[in-house]
Amino acid sequence: MKNLSKTLFVITFYFLTQSLSAQDIAISTGQPEIPASENTPAAEAEPAEPEPSKLQISGFVDAYYQYSFNKNPFPTSFTETHNSITPGMANVVFSKEGKFGFVADLAVGPRAEVANGYSGTTLALIKQLYISYGVTDAVTLTLGNFGTHVGYEVIDAPANINYSTSYMFSNGPFYHTGLKANVALSEKFGAMVGIFDDTDSKIDEVSGKHFGAQFSYEDGGLAAYVNYIGGKEDDTNPQDEIFGNQVDLTATYTISDAFGLGLNTTYKTVKGKETAEANWFGAALYANYAFSDKFTLGLRGEYIGDEDGLISGVVDNSITSLTLSGNIHLGPITLIPEFRLDSAAKDAFLNADDEPSKTSSALIFAAVYQF
Numbered sequence: 488m489k490n491l492s493k494t495l496f497v498i499t500f501y502f503l504t505q506s507l508s509a510q511d512i513a514i515s516t517g518q519p520e521i522p523a524s525e526n527t528p529a530a531e532a533e534p535a536e537p538e539p540s541k542l543q544i545s546g547f548v549d550a551y552y553q554y555s556f557n558k559n560p561f562p563t564s565f566t567e568t569h570n571s572i573t574p575g576m577a578n579v580v581f582s583k584e585g586k587f588g589f590v591a592d593l594a595v596g597p598r599a600e601v602a603n604g605y606s607g608t609t610l611a612l613i614k615q616l617y618i619s620y621g622v623t624d625a626v627t628l629t630l631g632n633f634g635t636h637v638g639y640e641v642i643d644a645p646a647n648i649n650y651s652t653s654y655m656f657s658n659g660p661f662y663h664t665g666l667k668a669n670v671a672l673s674e675k676f677g678a679m680v681g682i683f684d685d686t687d688s689k690i691d692e693v694s695g696k697h698f699g700a701q702f703s704y705e706d707g708g709l710a711a712y713v714n715y716i717g718g719k720e721d722d723t724n725p726q727d728e729i730f731g732n733q734v735d736l737t738a739t740y741t742i743s744d745a746f747g748l749g750l751n752t753t754y755k756t757v758k759g760k761e762t763a764e765a766n767w768f769g770a771a772l773y774a775n776y777a778f779s780d781k782f783t784l785g786l787r788g789e790y791i792g793d794e795d796g797l798i799s800g801v802v803d804n805s806i807t808s809l810t811l812s813g814n815i816h817l818g819p820i821t822l823i824p825e826f827r828l829d830s831a832a833k834d835a836f837l838n839a840d841d842e843p844s845k846t847s848s849a850l851i852f853a854a855v856y857q858f
Contacts, residue, residue: 540585549575549598549644551823551853559837561829561847562799564657565598566650573597575644575853578614586621590633602642602661603687614642615662625671633667635660635686636679636701637714637735639751639771648775648785649812650823650853655753655769655789658798659733660686660716663699677703685718695719708741720757727761749773757797765795783814799835806831819858825851 553560555569565575576598581591592615594602599614617631640647640656667681679701685693697718704711714735721729733755740748751771758764771789778784787810796802808829815822827849829836834843 540583540588543582543584544579545582545858546577546579547643547645547855547857548577549853549855551575551650551851553849553851555847555849556839557836557844557847557849558839559841559847561651561827561849562657562836563654564601564652566652566849566851567597567601576602578643580615588619588621590615590617590619592616598642598644627669628666629669630666632662632664635663635716636699636712637716637733638753639737639749639773644853644855645821645857648773648783648814649787649810650825650851651810651827651849653751653769653771653787653789654791654798654806654808655751655771658755658767659735659753662687663697663716665696667699675704675706677701677705679703683718685720686716693719693722695722709738710740711736711738727759729757729759729762731755731757745777747775749775755797765797767795767797768792781816783816785812785814786810787812799831799833801831801833801835804831804833804835806835819856821855821857823851823853823855825853827851 550573551566552572553566553568553570555561558569560567560569567573574596576594576596578592578594578599580593581589583589593612594614595612599612603614613632615631615633617629617633619627619629621627634641638656638659640649640652642661644650663681663683663686665681665683667679667683669677669679671677679699681699683697683699685695685697695718697716699717700715702713714737715733716735717732718730719728720731733753735753736751738750742748750773752769754766754768756764756766769789769791771787773785773787775783775785787808789806789808789810791798791806791808793799793804793806794802796804798804799806806829808827810825810827812823812825815824829847831845834845836844836847838844
């Protein structure tokens with residue numbers, strides 16, 4: 488199974504990289520065209536400084552109801568309750584773009600607490616907090632706490648077509664705290680390199696740094712990102728410190744104004760000084776079709792290869808998950824009815840009697856207000 492997972496990852500990566508074609512990505516200089524005045528020749532006109540961007544305020548509020556037919560929710564993030572109306576997150580983002588920019592992304596609620604790993608403390612108010620500096624038109628530095636570059640899905644409910652989250656998202660990093668540099672290598676290619684403290688809730692718990700990188704390519708309707716994150720994940724036992732390395736590929740392709748596809752594959756290894764290497768592999772295909780301005784249907788199919796039991800807690804296991812979600816757009820409100828069915832090769836879930844089970848299914852109804 489381990490060799491098969493690696494082979495699938497290599498084939499997927501090769502297919503996407505071979506399919507990339509060239510189209511420029513516009514890099515905005517922020518310099519407006521300065522017309523000549525009526526009394527001054529055009530050759531003598533002096534360029535004006537670009538106007539500073541205004542403060543922007545945005546955010547969302549979400550809540551959901553889930554009925555798990557097993558009466559035990561899925562072991563993925565943010566949908567932890569059964570047969571209960573549950574608040575998600577109240578989120579407000581203050582931001583300013585330009586050469587000198589910042590983001591203060593504040594949130595409260597169960598979703599925010601789980602995402603930050605600071606349940607029960609005021610630190611859960613801070614979802615992202617960073618400043619950015621455009622050194623040149625091609626180089627931007629970012630310092631602070633920001634969302635991860637790894638993976639397809641994000642924490643914010645309005646940005647995902649499915650309300651429940653994938654296994655890859657739930658078992659990957661959410662945030663990084665550190666310094667990163669984004670570089671526009673050309674009009675088509677980009678790169679990012681960064682050095683971070685340990686991710687998410689272990690920022691103050693694990694010594695040492697994580698290193699991250701991204702290589703990106705965009706061409707019209709196609710965008711692809713190869714991501715890396717690696718570093719020490721656990722040093723509670725000095726004799727057996729745990730190090731992790733994760734390579735991730737994310738891609739989107741817009742077939743038409745109505746139809747789009749997405750792909751995420753990831754491979755993670757963990758190894759200690761005294762313990763053997765363990766790994767897991769994941770791949771997910773996303774498809775969405777907009778039947779009208781009011782209704783979009785999204786499908787996610789995910790496969791997890793879990794030979795070492797890092798995800799399910801059962802060795803030589805695998806999980807297949809299918810999620811069908813409708814997005815009903817009513818002005819600023821999106822209603823999301825969703826059905827999800829997960830199936831494992833071995834017992835990975837609990838049934839309604841709290842006994843081991845190979846399957847789990849649920850109906851979810853969520854509402855998201857975005858401003």
